[in-house]
Amino acid sequence: MKCKRYTLLIAFIWALNGVLEASAFSKIAVSSNTSPKRMKSPLHRRYLYNTGRQSWYIDDALINRLKEELRMEEINLQREKPKIAALEETNNNLKNEITKLRAQSATDDSTKLEACSENLRIETKKNQQLQDQLEKIPSEIMRVAEKIGDMAEQNVKASSCLVYIGNPGIYRIHVPGHMPHNVLCFDGKHEGKGWLMIQRQAFGNEDFQRDWNTYRDGFGSFDGDFFLGLHKIHHITHAHRQKLFIYMETFEDKWFAASYDNFRVGSEDSEFRLESLGAFSGFNEIHNDTFRYNEHMKFTTHDRDNGLWEVGNCATEHQSGGFWYKRCSYFNPNGKFSKTKGTSKQGIHWDEWDGLKTIHMLIRPLI
Structure with a gap:
């Protein structure tokens, strides 16, 4: 310009x-x-x-x-x-x-277009594969449902709670020598998973001062306090070697536990003798093998005294509830339940811990 x-x-x-x-x-x-x-x-x-x-x-x-x-x-x-x-x-x-x-732009655009076309082809193929898989899902679900139905018809015949790990609740188990019966399978924060609960006192809704036949057959309910029954415990502990885990809490909300790796109870013919406990392990400040004192003892109730105490029946005169008393016991999970801390030996206790708040006993096959 x-x-x-x-x-x-x-x-x-x-x-x-x-x-x-x-x-x-x-x-x-x-x-x-x-x-x-x-x-x-x-x-x-x-x-x-x-x-x-x-x-x-x-x-x-x-x-x-x-x-x-x-x-x-x-x-x-x-x-x-x-x-x-x-x-x-x-x-x-x-x-x-x-x-x-x-x-260059024309060349790059052509290259990018080819790459996009290839990616689109791959994604289309993947989508088709996913679609094919989705179409197969209903038939697969039906197949699994039929398999579950077949297993249900066969009753699965589980003899412990290990098959229900991660899914605690009430299940029917099959143990040799006993009719199929329900048990409470339990997973715990401190205890671990796959346990079968045989005893619990935590709510105070059951009286554990029961007679021989009641302890033999069991009492209570799985949604509260209960005792599974000596006859069932005998068959379960004879079907497989069982580990016993005893979990306890104080009124200060402190927990501790003891375990034994070969818990075994005899038949009624032996008056449900505590045949074996196995090796002891303590948890959270428990060091005394307190339950060992009761090993090899027969079971005692207020109407059948199998203890060695010369003065009288430990289930009625010194302590309370049915248990494997010797000259009474340093451990009693079936003592009187209390909603406040106490020092009576008739209450739930382990050695020097008198008047425990809660307790439950668990077993599972030794792995």
């Missing part, structure tokens, strides 16, 4: 210069009787006046000044030419780069 402006200005000045020289500095007649007018040339601001025959002359100074302006414009044009050439070169370079970028 600047170059165009200079070119037009030069052409105009050269044309004016020719006209002026051709007139040989002649007079310019002004024949009009009108008011003064401006000259149309933008190169000077003189006025021409019409005063009869009076006229004005364009002097040499004006021509020289115009020529000087023309010369300066030519100099400026020469100065601008390198810049114009550089701009043209830059413009050409930009055009070349744009051409390259367009070609």
Whole structure:
């Protein structure tokens, strides 16, 4: 744009210069009787006046000044030419780069399009596979349901709670020598999983001062306090080697436990003799193997005394509830339940911990 402006200005000045020289500095007649007018040339601001025959002359100074302006414009044009050439070169370079970028973009777009098409094909194949699998799910569910039904018909014949790990609750088990019966399967925070609960006192809704037949057959309910029954415990402990876990809590909410790795109870013919306890382990500050004192003893209730205490029946006169008393016991899970802390040996206790708040006894096959 600047170059165009200079070119037009030069052409105009050269044309004016020719006209002026051709007139040989002649007079310019002004024949009009009108008011003064401006000259149309933008190169000077003189006025021409019409005063009869009076006229004005364009002097040499004006021509020289115009020529000087023309010369300066030519100099400026020469100065601008390198810049114009550089701009043209830059413009050409930009055009070349744009051409390259367009070609590269076309190639990249083609490559990306091919990659997207391949990814789309892979995803479509995956979706089809998932769709096929989803279509098979109903039949698979039916197959599993039928299998579960078959297992239910066969009663699964579980003999412990290990098969129900992670799903505690009431289940029917099958133990050799005994009719199928329900048990409470238990998973505990401290005890672990897969346990079968044989005794619990935690709610105070059952009286554990029961007779021989009641301890033999069991009493209570799985949603409260209960004793599973000596006859069932006998068959379970003879079907597999069982680990015994005794969990206890104080009224200060402190827990502790003891375990034995070979808990085994005899039949009614032996008066449910405590045949074995196995190796002892204590948990959370329990160090005394307190239950060992009762090992090999027969079971005692208030109406059948099998203890060795010469003075009387431990189940009624010194302590309370049925248990494997010797000369009474340092441990009694079936003592009287209390809602407040006490020190009576007739309550639930383990060695020096009298008047326990809760207790439960668990067994499971030794793994």
